[in-house]
Amino acid sequence: MFQRLLEPLTMGGKTYPTGTGIHVGFRMEVRNPDGSEQTVWTINVDRGGGSYTTVGVASNKPLLPNSTFKVFDGGDNAAADILDPSQLFCFAAGTLIATPAGERAVETLAPGDEVATADGRAVPVRWVGRQTVRRAAASGRLAPVRIAAGALGAGPDLAALPRRDLVVTADHALILGGLAITAAALVDGRGIRRLAAEEMPERATFYHIETEAHDVVLAEGAPAETWVDHAERARFDNYDEYLRLWGADRRIVESPLPRVTSARQLPAALRLKLGLGAVESPPQASAA
Incomplete structure (x- = not known):
């Protein structure tokens, strides 16, 4: 899904500033040499004008050398097997x-x-x-x-x-x-x-x-x-x-x-209307 960075992100030696638009691209099903499987997604950065550049990948566990990749785009009916x-x-x-x-x-x-x-x-x-x-x-x-x-x-x-x-x-x-x-x-x-x-x-x-x-x-x-x-x-x-x-x-x-x-x-007024209660503040560090 399309999101914007809440803080700077460095990938491949390049830093993308806060507010940069990113989204997940192609899905790849990976079969490793040991027979195990995992899912990898390409990470794309918004270049403006509706175009995107792939800058890296995200995986649900570390990638192994000599793995086999099978690539799907979102139009493939394999979407029924989405893991993310x-x-x-x-x-x-x-x-x-x-x-x-x-x-x-x-x-x-x-x-x-x-x-x-x-x-x-x-x-x-x-x-x-x-x-x-x-x-x-x-x-x-x-x-x-x-x-x-x-x-x-x-x-x-x-x-x-x-x-x-x-x-x-x-x-x-x-x-x-x-x-x-x-x-x-x-x-x-x-x-x-x-x-x-x-x-x-x-x-x-x-x-x-x-x-x-x-x-x-x-x-x-x-x-x-x-x-x-x-x-x-x-x-x-x-x-x-x-x-x-x-x-x-x-x-x-x-x-x-x-x-x-x-x-x-x-907002506090909306929380009250919905009966959500107050949000707990994080504990404060005590002075030494």
């Missing part, structure tokens, strides 16, 4: 999305259908990205997040949100108090929690909605962002469909709403 949990995307199957004609399960939406935005507009769907992942990829800190019905408090119509349990991936943002807040930042272990591995099927499918802009749609009644990270479309199982429809990737301008990715960034 950061590659999970968006709404779980069955999530109800508001449309001008009523709510529809996200997996039933198609290009040309209209969805309702949080500000009352009806906008056409350009594409619905689909990605199936193994249970092994949906665990730990980046496991999907379940937001229990009512856990976000009352919406504009005073109805408790979401109206039903909402399952999204950890880095997907909900719009609360004028902020785009990732689901992971809202986790409290009670009404908002990461799913345990045993709660996930062996394979799960997630869907992302792309509209013309970085919009806010209503998922189970709760305001949630649409697709914005153009660099990652190739990770979806149906990327070839996108190319058939539109011919080439396009950059979507990100919403100006401040993005919150950590519980520590949540």
